[in-house]
Amino acid sequence: METTNINLENPSYAYLFGFIQTDGHLYNHTRNRGKLSIEISKRDEEILWAFKSLIPFNSFITERVRKTNFSSNYTSVIWRVYDKRFRDYLESWGLPSGSKSDLIKAPSCKFSKIDYFRGLIDGDGSLGLTSKGFPFLSLVTSSSLITVEYIELINQITGKAKTSSRNARDGIYNIAVYKEDAQTLARKLYYDGCLALARKLIKANEVLSWSRPADMKRVNNRKFWTPEEDQFITTNSVECSMKVLGRSRNSIELRLWRLSKLNKQLVTN
Secondary structure, three states, X not given: OOOOOOOOOOHHHHHHHHHHHHHEEEEEOHHHOEEEEEEEEHHHHHHHHHHHHHOOOOOEEEEEEXXXXXXOOEEEEEEEEOOHHHHHHHHHOOOOOOXXXXXXXXXOOOXXXXXXXXXXXXXXXXXXXXXXXXXXXXXXXXXXXXXXHHXXXXXXXXOOOOOOOOOOOOOOEEEEEEHHHHHHHHHHHOOOOOOOOHHHHHHHHXXXXXXXXXXXXXXXXXXXXXXXXXXXXXXXXXHHHHHHHOOOHHHHHXXXXXXXXXXXXXXXX
């Protein structure tokens, strides 16, 4: 079996890993036994066959019908991989066993960010047109680490500084962008020929087909960071910075993280 191309710089594997982090479950048992499984609605079955064709290990796809709160005969499709070699790859990339929604994070190795985050969005995100008819693209996650990385990606692609805080009701983050920003992000994430859910590709086309009405004004809410503000937040507490600068906790913590990352790059270079 050819396994030399199994790495997260490969766009297909980066997407697969992001998708697994949202809809997949890794089980490990005694004597090196275990499995990776993904169960999704039958309407998205095509993506599982793509995964089966992608990996050079034996895997199995089955169906099951069960009663749910929304349907008396809900049909799902399950993809299972038992081969330990594949599970070893997933673990080396950082996939934890069992419940993982709060624990997931971006891989520590080199990886294709665009494809990885498209996998996360296909699993736990949405895009399309709002009830008012303008584009949106959102990612829902309970992982603080994923939130920081995704906000950084949005900044890199759109130039906009986003912030997000946990929802008070269920403790999750919902990071959304709208209108031209959603189009810019969707164009980058859902490029021609990419691996993705078919229904998400259709929605991406809807987003990209939108044109701003002539009577809809643009509002630029971006608040740039100044060198003086950078100096202030690095020498004062977050609470003090919030009061003095009038910025949110998430905004300040994200800026501190970016400054720290920049400093590490400067030291490395």
